Every structure is written in structure tokens, then in C-alpha cells.
Amino acid sequence: MCASKRSQDQGRQSGATSGDRFGFTRREFIKSWSAGGVALAIGHNAMAAEVKQPNEALAGDEPVQLRLNVNGKSHAVLVEPRWTLLSVMREQLGLTAAKIGCERGECGSCTVLVDDLPRYACMVLAVEAEGHRIETAEGLVNGDQLGAVQASFMKEDGLQCGYCTPGQVMAAEGLLRHNPNPSFDEIRRGMSGNLCRCGAYTNIFTAVADAAVLRKG
Ligand code: FES
Numbered sequence: 001m002c003a004s005k006r007s008q009d010q011g012r013q014s015g016a017t018s019g020d021r022f023g024f025t026r027r028e029f030i031k032s033w034s035a036g037g038v039a040l041a042i043g044h045n046a047m048a049a050e051v052k053q054p055n056e057a058l059a060g061d062e063p064v065q066l067r068l069n070v071n072g073k074s075h076a077v078l079v080e081p082r083w084t085l086l087s088v089m090r091e092q093l094g095l096t097a098a099k100i101g102c103e104r105g106e107c108g109s110c111t112v113l114v115d116d117l118p119r120y121a122c123m124v125l126a127v128e129a130e131g132h133r134i135e136t137a138e139g140l141v142n143g144d145q146l147g148a149v150q151a152s153f154m155k156e157d158g159l160q161c162g163y164c165t166p167g168q169v170m171a172a173e174g175l176l177r178h179n180p181n182p183s184f185d186e187i188r189r190g191m192s193g194n195l196c197r198c199g200a201y202t203n204i205f206t207a208v209a210d211a212a213v214l215r216k217g
């Protein structure tokens with residue numbers, strides 16, 4: 001099934017006619033990065049305001065030294081300006097929870113939190129992520145203990161193959177940080193940027209509702 005068809009199907013599943021997520025439609029989202037080529041804004045412009053502008057130092061493929069704050073740890077990395085946050089996390093930092101799916105901002109399998117907001121890591125350049133707090137599904141685990149959202153996905157069987165699950169978990173985590181008591185419709189809208197090829201939406205939404213209760217405990 002093509003990506004656009006999946007997107008339409010997922011939109012129907014979610015009940016969202018235009019992918020509205022945190023008050024920002026999928027169409028607006030696509031425009032935001034294609035126009036500026038930078039900020040992955042899902043309803044927030046803060047990151048866009050701080051995005052580095054292209055300049056001579058970042059031109060071409062000359063490596064740039066950066067520090068990335070991922071899951072509370074600061075990492076020094078040497079990256080080319082064109083490299084995405086997703087590829088740097090996976091290939092340089094060994095953090096592989098965020099998955100490679102479409103690599104063009106459609107599927108959500110690469111979702112991470114940037115300053116508590118869900119972002120598609122395939123659409124964020126590593127150089128844009130410096131100075132921001134990045135969180136992946138690895139960061140929700142405390143020792144052997146899963147985070148509340150992860151535990152709820154396990155309990156409610158919110159997955160089948162599991163490929164989309166880390167992205168779904170981070171989208172849910174971002175949603176619940178901003179709305180600890182979402183209605184079912186708010187959950188469906190909040191999760192509308194994340195596709196599941198297995199169609200496990202019913203259990204995914206139930207897991208998010210369960211996580212909202214668990215987080216309060
Ligand atoms: S890999 Fe599909 S949105 Fe990033």
C-alpha cells in the first residue's frame with residue numbers, strides 16, 4: 001500500500017480529516033519543512049525560531065562538530081550538515097529505537113521528542129537539534145522498568161509486528177505530557193501522525209488511554 005493511501009487510511013482510523021495533531025494539520029506540517037527545509041513543527045514554532053540559517057560554515061559536506069543532548073546525556077558528534085537526526089542517532093549513537101520507515105515525514109516510525117514535542121527525526125537535521133532536549137524510547141526505560149506508556153502498550157497488546165511501536169510510544173508520551181487527560185477523540189487526533197501497517201489502532205488507542213491512568217499513579 002502506498003504511503004499516501006496509508007496516510008488516508010490512518011486518517012480515517014483516527015477520525016482526523018486533515019491529520020490535525022496538537023492543532024497543526026499534516027498539510028501545514030509538510031509545508032513547514034518544505035518551505036523552510038528546517039523546523040519540524042507539529043503545532044509549535046519555538047524550534048523554528050531557533051533554527052540555524054544556512055551559512056558558509058554549514059555549506060557542502062564539510063563535517064561539523066556538535067553536541068547532542070539525547071536521553072539526558074550529552075554526546076559529541078561529527079556530522080555532515082545534510083545528515084538527519086535519525087541517521088546520527090542510529091548510526092553514531094547506537095540508539096535504534098527510532099525506526100527508519102518512509103524517511104519523508106509520513107509514517108511516524110522515527111518519532112522522538114524534541115523539547116517534549118513529538119518530531120519526525122527523519123525530517124530534522126542533526127545540526128538543527130543541537131541545543132534541544134531529544135528523547136527516544138530508550139530514554140523512557142528506567143533500569144529494567146518500562147515507562148508507563150511502554151507498559152500500557154504491553155498490557156493492552158498495542159502492537160503486532162512492533163515496527164511502528166517506538167514511534168507510537170513517543171507520540172503518546174508527547175501527547176500525554178501536554179494533555180494528561182485526553183478524550184478518546186483527542187487520543188486519535190494526537191496519534192494521527194503515526195501509521196501502523198498492521199492496523200493495531202484500536203489497541204494502540206486503548207493503550208494510550210490506559211497510560212494516561214497509569215501515569216497518574
Ligand atoms: S521515517 Fe517515516 S516519518 Fe520518519
Ligand code: FES
Pocket residue numbers: 158159160161162163164165195196197198199200
Ligand atoms: S505493529 Fe506492525 S506496523 Fe504497527
